[in-house]
Amino acid sequence: xxxxxxxxxxxxxxxxxxxxxxxxxxxxxxxxxxxxxxxxxxxxxxxxxxxxxxxxxxxxxxxxxxxxxxxxxxxxxxxxxxxxxxxxxxxxxxxxxxxxxxxxxxxxxxxxxxxxxxxxxxxxxxxxxxxxxxxxxxxxxxxxxxxxxxxxxxxxxxxxxxxxxxxxxxxxxxxxxxxxxxxxxxxxxxxxxxxxxxxxxxxxxxxxxxxxxxxxxxxxxxxxxxxxxxxxxxxxxxxxxxxxxxxxxxxxxxxxxxxxxxxxxxxxxx
Numbered sequence: 001x002x003x004x005x006x007x008x009x010x011x012x013x014x015x016x017x018x019x020x021x022x023x024x025x026x027x028x029x030x031x032x033x034x035x036x037x038x039x040x041x042x043x044x045x046x047x048x049x050x051x052x053x054x055x056x057x058x059x060x061x062x063x064x065x066x067x068x069x070x071x072x073x074x075x076x077x078x079x080x081x082x083x084x085x086x087x088x089x090x091x092x093x094x095x096x097x098x099x100x101x102x103x104x105x106x107x108x109x110x111x112x113x114x115x116x117x118x119x120x121x122x123x124x125x126x127x128x129x130x131x132x133x134x135x136x137x138x139x140x141x142x143x144x145x146x147x148x149x150x151x152x153x154x155x156x157x158x159x160x161x162x163x164x165x166x167x168x169x170x171x172x173x174x175x176x177x178x179x180x181x182x183x184x185x186x187x188x189x190x191x192x193x194x195x196x197x198x199x200x201x202x203x204x205x206x207x208x209x210x211x212x213x214x215x216x217x218x219x220x221x222x223x224x225x226x227x228x229x230x231x232x233x234x235x236x237x238x239x240x241x242x243x244x245x246x247x248x249x250x251x252x253x254x255x256x257x258x259x260x261x262x263x264x265x266x267x268x269x270x
Contacts, residue, residue, distance in 0.1 A: 009047055009048060009049055010036075010040060010042075010048050010049070011048070011049045011050075011051060011144040011145075011147055012028055012032050012035070012036060012048055012049070012050045012051070012144065013032055013050070013051055013052070013053060013140060013143070013144055013151075014026055014027065014028050014029070014032065014050050014051075014052065015052065015053065016052045016053075016054055019050075019052060019056075019058065019074075021074065021077060024073060024074045025071055025072065025073055025074060026050060026058060026060065026071065026072045026074060027069075027070065027071055027072075028050065028070040028071070028072065029070075033068060033070045034068075036048075036062070036064075036070055037064060037068055037070065042062050042064065043062075043064060044062060044063045044064050045061060045062070045063075046061070046062045047059070047060070047061060047062070048060055048062055048072065049081075049147075050072055051081070051143065051144065051148070051149040052149070053140070053143065053149070053150065053151035054149075054150065054151075055079055055080055055081075055083060055149050055150050056077060056078070056079050056080075056081070056149055057077070057078045057079075057081035057082070057149045058072065058074050058076070058077050058078075059074070059075045059076035059077075059078075060072030060073055060074055060075060061073045061075060078149075079149075080149065081147075081148070081149040082146070082147045082148035082149050082150075083111070083113075083148060083149060083150055084111050084263075086111070086215075086216055086262070086263075087113050087172075087215045087216070088110075088111050088112050088113060088216050088217070088218070088259065088262060088263075089112065089113060089114040089115070089116060089167065089172060089215075089216070089217035089218070090103070090107055090112050090114070090115050090116065090217070090218050090219075090220070090255055090259070091116045091117075091118065091160075091163055091167075091174075091176075091217060091218070091219035091220070092115065092116075092117060092219075092220050092222075092251065092255055093117065093118055093119065093120040093122075093123035093125075093221065093222040093251075094117055094119075094123055094125040094126060094127050094131075094222075095123075095125055095222065095223065095251050095252060096124055096125045096223065099250070099251065099252040100125070100131070100135065100252075101134070101135070101138055102252045103115070103251075103252050103255050104135045104138045104139050104142070104152075104154070105138050105139075105141075105142045106142075106252075106255070106256050106259075107152070107255060107256075107259065108138075108139045108142035108143055108146065108148070108151075108152055109142055109145070109146040110256070110259040110260070110263060111148075111259070111263065112152050112259065113150055113152055113153070114152055114153045114154075114155065114217075115135075115139075115152055115153070115154045115155070116155050116157065116163045116166070116167065116217070117154065117155065117156045117157070118156070118157040118158070118159055118160045118162065118163040119157070119158055119159060120159075120160055120221065120222055120226065120227070120230055121224075121227040121229070121230065122221065122222050122223065122224030122225060122226070122227060123222040123223075123224075124222065124223060124224075125222075127156050132154060132156070135154050136151075136154060139151055139152050139154065160226075160230050160233055160234075161233050161237075164233065164234070164237040164239075165237075167217050167237075168237060168238075170215060171215060172215035172216060172217045173215065173216050173217065173238075173240070174217050174219060174234065174237060174238060174239040174240070175216065175217070175218050175219070175239065175240050175241070175242055175258075175262075176218070176219035176220070176221075176226070176231075176234050176239045176240070176241055176242075177218070177219065177220050177221070177241075177242065177243070177244050177254055177258055178231070178241035178242070178243065179243065179244075179248065180243060181241045181242050181243035182242065182243055183242060183243045183244060183245055183261060216262055218255070218258045218259065218262060219234060219239065220251055220254045220255050220258060221251065222251055223250070223251055242258075242261070244257045244258060244261075245257070
């Protein structure tokens with residue numbers, strides 16, 4: 001039997017094509033199977049949670065077969081496991097060194113569903129295929145570690161405007177960090193409601209009973225910040241500025257600080 005708290009049950013990943021819900025069975029392959037068999041050293045009959053990266057979690061009983069074939073008998077299926085009602089995206093140009101690794105890992109832990117990575121005027125770093133592969137692996141590991149069922153998508157764009165066009169299609173609210181603006185947590189409830197009223201009348205508030213599928217995207221500039229032209233573009237796409245306090249933060253820290261405010265304002269029960 002599974003414990004209600006699931007405190008010590010391991011979380012693994014398998015892609016949707018390895019799952020047959022009708023037959024009530026799934027397969028674990030590749031590096032994940034190696035981890036199950038040789039690192040954690042599971043044996044047949046052990047319990048585990050397996051997520052598909054697309055928003056579903058499966059409570060399974062493992063079976064370690066010949067030649068290392070690992071299957072799981074599905075005992076329970078739960079959509080949206082570990083996910084909040086607020087769908088959060090992050091716009092962040094590529095950062096130098098391992099700062100993007102931090103953004104991807106901590107952003108995943110804080111509930112980000114999509115990372116939008118545009119090239120901007122002041123961005124120094126550039127995206128490569130090897131970086132994208134590493135970021136995906138970091139997101140996958142963070143998803144399992146923090147008990148989520150959605151692995152964030154990582155999308156790249158040649159410029160900021162193309163990013164904002166894509167986001168507008170999804171009907172998301174866009175907020176961008178801008179020094180000197182009041183922080184969300186410093187506003188009164190009424191001020192927050194006024195500040196977060198978009199021109200089309202859409203209102204983002206912390207009453208989750210009113211807003212069951214809120215889509216929010218937070219934009220943070222690169223090391224050199226957004227250019228004046230990019231700020232104008234953000235405003236033209238309905239972007240709303242907010243502050244992150246008195247101090248100048250590095251971009252990776254700013255993303256975490258912004259997400260903390262968004263989570264707080266959305267009323268997510270942590």
